[in-house]
Amino acid sequence: MNVDKDKQPRRGQWPYPGDSPLVRARRIAHMYRAQLRALNPATGDALDDTAVAFGETWVIEQLVVHQDSDLLPPADAAAYLCVSTDSLRVLRSRGRLTGVSIDGTWHYRFSDLRQLSEKRTRAAS
Structure with a gap:
């Protein structure tokens, strides 16, 4: 050795x-x-x-340019969080993320996504 x-x-x-x-x-x-x-x-x-x-x-x-009140479709919300759309659905079903159903498709408020991202960052550090 x-x-x-x-x-x-x-x-x-x-x-x-x-x-x-x-x-x-x-x-x-x-x-x-x-x-x-x-x-x-x-x-x-x-x-x-x-x-x-x-x-x-x-x-x-x-470059991500959104207002806090913007509603993002699942693909954009998942991309922002660096997760799959399936993981996004799980986060919503577990109550960690709220969504708004528009014509049968869930959308996510940018401010909620940003807050979740910040919580995940703080929890990992």
């Missing part, structure tokens, strides 16, 4: 302590994406197109 080789290097402190593993993975993916685009924009565009074709639109960073 080589003691020096068996030691793990000390890991740096993650700059966003409340992030879930999924959010961490997405932040890392965004870092790789930014570097790839800087080195080869055409390849970055091609990979973005492939990711979007598979329904992985989270890959492309988007």
